[in-house]
Amino acid sequence: MCIFLGGTVQQPHPFELLPHTADMAIKVHGATPEELFSNALDGMFACARPLLQQGQQTTETITVAGHTRESLLVNFLSEALYLSDVHNAVYSVKAFDSFSSTALTVTLIGTPITGFDGNEIKAVTYHHLAITQQSDGPWTTTIVFDT
Amino acid sequence: MKNQQLLERIQQELIKIAPATYEIPRSLSPLMRVPARAFLTEELLQHALEDNSLAQLINVATLPGIIKSAYAMPDIHEGYGFPIGGVAAMDINNHGVISPGGIGYDINCGVRLLRLSLSASEIRPYLEKLADRLFDAVPSGVGQGGAITLSYHEMTEILAYGAKALLHKGLGELDDITFCEEQGSLSSANPEKISEKARKRGHDQLGTLGSGNHFLEIQKVEKIFNPVAAQAFGLEQDMVTIMIHCGSRGLGHQTCTDYVARMLPLLDQWRISLPDQELACAPFLSEEGQDYFAAMCASANFAWANRHAIGHAVRTTIHDVISPSINVTTVYDISHNMGKRETHTIDGKTYDLIVHRKGATRAFGPGHPSIIEQYRAVGHPVLIPGTMGTASYVMVGSEKNSAFGSSCHGAGRIMSRMKAKRSIRGSELKSALEAQGIVVRCDSDPGLAEEAPQAYKDIIEVVDAVEQAQLAHKVARLVPLAVIKGG
Numbered sequence: 001m002c003i004f005l006g007g008t009v010q011q012p013h014p015f016e017l018l019p020h021t022a023d024m025a026i027k028v029h030g031a032t033p034e035e036l037f038s039n040a041l042d043g044m045f046a047c048a049r050p051l052l053q054q055g056q057q058t059t060e061t062i063t064v065a066g067h068t069r070e071s072l073l074v075n076f077l078s079e080a081l082y083l084s085d086v087h088n089a090v091y092s093v094k095a096f097d098s099f100s101s102t103a104l105t106v107t108l109i110g111t112p113i114t115g116f117d118g119n120e121i122k123a124v125t126y127h128h129l130a131i132t133q134q135s136d137g138p139w140t141t142t143i144v145f146d147t
Numbered sequence: 148m149k150n151q152q153l154l155e156r157i158q159q160e161l162i163k164i165a166p167a168t169y170e171i172p173r174s175l176s177p178l179m180r181v182p183a184r185a186f187l188t189e190e191l192l193q194h195a196l197e198d199n200s201l202a203q204l205i206n207v208a209t210l211p212g213i214i215k216s217a218y219a220m221p222d223i224h225e226g227y228g229f230p231i232g233g234v235a236a237m238d239i240n241n242h243g244v245i246s247p248g249g250i251g252y253d254i255n256c257g258v259r260l261l262r263l264s265l266s267a268s269e270i271r272p273y274l275e276k277l278a279d280r281l282f283d284a285v286p287s288g289v290g291q292g293g294a295i296t297l298s299y300h301e302m303t304e305i306l307a308y309g310a311k312a313l314l315h316k317g318l319g320e321l322d323d324i325t326f327c328e329e330q331g332s333l334s335s336a337n338p339e340k341i342s343e344k345a346r347k348r349g350h351d352q353l354g355t356l357g358s359g360n361h362f363l364e365i366q367k368v369e370k371i372f373n374p375v376a377a378q379a380f381g382l383e384q385d386m387v388t389i390m391i392h393c394g395s396r397g398l399g400h401q402t403c404t405d406y407v408a409r410m411l412p413l414l415d416q417w418r419i420s421l422p423d424q425e426l427a428c429a430p431f432l433s434e435e436g437q438d439y440f441a442a443m444c445a446s447a448n449f450a451w452a453n454r455h456a457i458g459h460a461v462r463t464t465i466h467d468v469i470s471p472s473i474n475v476t477t478v479y480d481i482s483h484n485m486g487k488r489e490t491h492t493i494d495g496k497t498y499d500l501i502v503h504r505k506g507a508t509r510a511f512g513p514g515h516p517s518i519i520e521q522y523r524a525v526g527h528p529v530l531i532p533g534t535m536g537t538a539s540y541v542m543v544g545s546e547k548n549s550a551f552g553s554s555c556h557g558a559g560r561i562m563s564r565m566k567a568k569r570s571i572r573g574s575e576l577k578s579a580l581e582a583q584g585i586v587v588r589c590d591s592d593p594g595l596a597e598e599a600p601q602a603y604k605d606i607i608e609v610v611d612a613v614e615q616a617q618l619a620h621k622v623a624r625l626v627p628l629a630v631i632k633g634g
Binding site for chain 1: 227228252253344347348357358359397400401403404407408411412423424425427591597
């Protein structure tokens with residue numbers, strides 16, 4: 001379940017599930033933009049409740065661009081969603097090879113799955129998406145997924 | 148995240164102009180190009196005020212080229228960009244835009260209704276076995292591939308020709324095409340405008356339902372309201388029907404994602420300023436607008452092929468389990484996430500429009516030339532799936548429809564999936580449905596809980612609003628005998 005995973009007031013949890021009438025929404029936190037993106041990826045797949053399969057993990061290196069930081073996040077998560085659909089795997093960040101506000105290259109670790117026990121995520125949306133930083137503190141955003 | 152101040156202003160400025168019809172005047176916001184009109188009873192209005200759907204409707208009313216009004220159907224609820232249950236038409240010759248969000252990620256999500264030459268009492272002994280076999284024959288659930296894996300060439304054929312491509316290969320019957328909106332194929336489709344990613348996502352998903360609120364339901368005709376229209380549709384009291392609700396699967400979802408990403412960086416170039424990024428759009432006549440429309444049509448063709456394939460699997464299963472002599476006939480297949488290029492006359496002037504229907508269907512009145520010949524005299528069929536354990540409705544478009552010939556597509560959610568899973572136990576819901584004599588096949592208790600009737604508006608209230616607003620008229624009520632769905 002992608003609700004609280006522990007954390008203190010100073011270190012908010014990576015992501016939490018939010019109520020949304022027709023779809024799925026998460027609120028994500030990160031100490032840095034890279035961590036925010038990494039936690040968003042974990043949150044997205046956690047919401048879909050993957051059924052992990054015994055098998056070899058894979059790696060996948062992708063390059064994504066966006067004209068804003070928000071579009072970069074959406075495009076990053078959308079690319080991971082595409083990979084998940086065609087490779088029957090869920091992905092997490094191994095390392096960012098490069099990261100700016102409009103482009104990134106990242107190596108992902110893929111874990112095979114047999115399916116999902118939760119809702120099919122059709123797409124990552126821009127609904128209520130606004131990446132903000134709390135005065136030199138953590139970065140945060142809400143992401144709504146179409147299900 | 149409701150904008151409480153805006154909601155209060157909406158409540159103050161809302162004007163009731165007709166039965167189940169409210170208008171939000173342009174005076175509410177200087178950015179509104181047209182008023183917003185919502186087809187709601189007082190009870191449904193209270194639901195609409197509990198989320199941001201009316202605020203989203205106001206945003207739709209700001210889009211370039213929008214004409215007449217932005218419309219909210221009775222089942223309206225918050226979406227992203229457009230509300231779900233939203234209708235908007237843009238004047239193609241007045242900088243009108245096409246917006247992927249106004250059609251939805253699940254392009255051509257829709258409903259196919261089949262009728263059987265069998266009564267409810269005749270099918271009862273076979274229901275359990277039929278439900279088991281259909282659960283196997285029509286894959287549902289998340290990430291499930293289907294029985295049909297397409298080669299690159301086969302996918303190209305389907306993107307170009309839709310359900311007709313499958314009929315050509317011997318799958319299905321001619322009437323499955325005849326009684327399908329657009330005969331299951333939009334000629335403006337261009338397979339080249341579908342990305343490789345979309346192709347890859349869809350290549351093994353033909354013949355699958357998907358999850359969430361997608362389902363296959365065995366029903367019976369419980370009540371006939373309009374005997375003339377029912378006869379035209381071939382529906383009789385106590386007749387068995389089967390309803391299929393699904394769309395374009397990963398291919399459509401990816402196509403919408405691709406084009407939103409393509410349009411957003413170009414908004415400044417077109418001098419389009421949006422209150423919500425999910426309203427990403429392009430002038431219909433621009434290269435991007437035309438590419439998206441061609442891709443949308445191709446995705447729609449994939450969805451029709453999908454429902455055609457599922458219909459064929461249903462027919463084959465019926466013949467195998469019960470008897471090959473049972474007629475399984477398509478009543479109609481209707482889309483509820485679509486953009487259509489249509490001609491409409493407003494105040495005596497004819498306009499070339501791109502009509503967005505997101506969570507809304509066509510509902511033209513009797514005599515409209517777009518209605519298939521066999522149904523033209525009675526009007527456009529409207530299929531409204533209800534919630535599990537309640538009822539679905541067959542309606543027919545009204546000659547007095549004032550919303551570009553549009554109607555609603557379902558009951559509309561009022562409870563989040565999270566709340567539904569927390570407050571409703573799927574196992575108890577299953578027991579309750581089974582106590583009503585409804586056979587249930589679902590591989591996920593949480594998935595069942597999410598789709599509980601309590602999570603949706605009252606379908607009777609929604610259908611009554613459709614009648615009161617003169618969008619469409621009731622023809623028949625269908626009640627479930629068996630429900631098959633994914634998680």
